[in-house]
């Protein structure tokens with residue numbers, strides 16, 4: 001892989017989760033275990049609403065072992081997983097790039113938030129814990145450069 005010297009491209013992303021508590025207006029699904037208290041979605045998305053699939057091939061979310069099939073592989077946008085449950089835990093998020101670009105995967109860690117406290121925004125009973133980050137590609141290969149600059 002030929003690399004382009006002294007070029008750095010960064011891609012803005014958002015990752016995190018939203019959660020809503022089950023209630024009278026937002027009842028627990030009939031097929032959900034009775035101890036589940038929340039519905040939640042964990043996601044990775046582009047911070048500027050561009051299509052991540054131009055350079056990302058898949059996102060793997062490693063959930064808590066108490067959840068059925070904890071390893072979830074998402075191969076096209078939206079890169080997200082929606083589940084119900086009762087507890088907070090660490091989610092390992094692995095972002096894989098198209099293999100012909102010659103880039104290693106990137107690992108992010110997200111603490112799933114269900115309860116509104118600390119830096120959590122709570123709008124209409126919805127809890128959100130979302131972070132902004134930039135994936136930096138230093139001296140990308142020619143192929144990766146092409147994928148990163150596709151419109």
Ligand code: SLL
Nearest residue numbers: 064066067068085086087088089
């Ligand atoms: C801990 N924080 O560290 C806890 C673990 C696990 C949450 C929380 C299971 C959902 C399901 C669920 O919500 N687990 O039954 O599908 O021990």
